[in-house]
Amino acid sequence: MTVIDDVLASQRAAHAAYAATVRGAVSYVTDGPSGHHDADAMERALVSEVAARLTVSRRTVLDWIGTYCAAPAAVRDAFHSGLLPWAAFRSLCRALAGTTHRDERLVGRLIDAACGATPGSVPAAIDGVLAEYDATWHRKAREAATAQRGMTVRRLPRGQAELRLRGPAETIAAMSRRVTDAARRLCGTDSRLLPARLFDAAHAVITRGALSCTCPDPVCPHRDVDTTTLPIPRACIVIDAATAAGLSGEPGHLLGWGPVPADTARHLAADATWQAVITEATSSPPARTDRDPQQADPPLPVANAHRRGRPRRLSGWVPDVGSTERSTAWAAMRLALELLRAHPEQEDRFRLPPPNRIATPPPPSALVYAPSAALRTVVEARYATCVAPGCRVPSSDCDLDHVEPFDHDEPLLGGWTELTNLEPLCRTHHNDKTAGLWSYRMLDHGIVVIRDPHGHTYFTAPDRLDR
Ligand SMILES: [Zn+2]
Ligand SMILES: [Zn+2]
Incomplete structure (x- = not known):
């Protein structure tokens, strides 16, 4: 029988073998025969030789050399051990090439982030660590990246062509939101596949034309949707109160898109087409007390305005760059996560205290199955x-799952509808959980511990903390 550990070992061996190929090729070229009167010509000839013998392009060989030679020792070690596949190794080296920091802890944290991410999400994982480590650097790097925005058109075979836009995440998010919102207005029975619907919606939005539903209903109300009159759909930016007030430089977070610098976050928060979720990050860690029977449930840590039914708006607010201080609640979460990843057996230290169901009944809303819109927003922000x-399914497209199942007959006895018992799960992963094959438990600091069918544990950290 195949054991998952054997599969893992062969994957690591394959990564390590690729690393050995890269190292071999690099040293073959850089330690090549000396004594030729033109060292550069010699090196170019050796690059061509490696490319020809390994049947790869010269560009690949040059990429190997440039990346490998610039890699810090710790990153190289991770590459050789098979922990980092080539693509992740390269993303990490590129990210570090833009920084002046060579703090060992930072490099270690980046390696962990890159090892823990799927290949496609390595750049975003690295960005998250760097933004957290140095908000000022992140802002500058982002400005430089924004300057490189652009549009390219590529001709493809069979009369096709491709249009690509590249730019700041919040701008692309705003554009893509308009297109997906227009496409969503079509009926479910529309004859086109989703990519084709999106293409037709994008065409209609850009050319200010109409989008027409192709469902069989002859009186469908979406026969000719005028895309110029559609309301602008709102998206969510999560920003903590201190950053919003200009007192802190903690990055904001575009849900599903990653961190944005504090000043960009403040700017978006003041824009009517964005919904700002303002979270209260305290500068001292919350006291670890068990539930006090005399005390009411703590208020929902979401913008006060949310409780009044409207997000808090910051119109006319003058952006300012604040300090780069991180909240201590966040630091405490990172410490707990590091400890858990190194010593998963210490999970019990971070268990949430069991609710005292009789002495401390929860607020009525916790005994209703469906979370309120405000609570949903807070969980999606988290x-x-x-x-x-x-x-990588964005939380806004996920089911909000009760970590401990809700009891429909006796809501008081089951898992409550509250922040510490809700997690976003996409349909596929939700089904795995419902089938009893994967299990989930919420720990302190918003960390979720997950067990696969063979008992291996994984820890997922929140992207934002609200208190
Ligand atoms: Zn229709
Ligand atoms: Zn999922």
């Missing part, structure tokens, strides 16, 4: 994606 390891 976890940008499905909490299953490596899953």
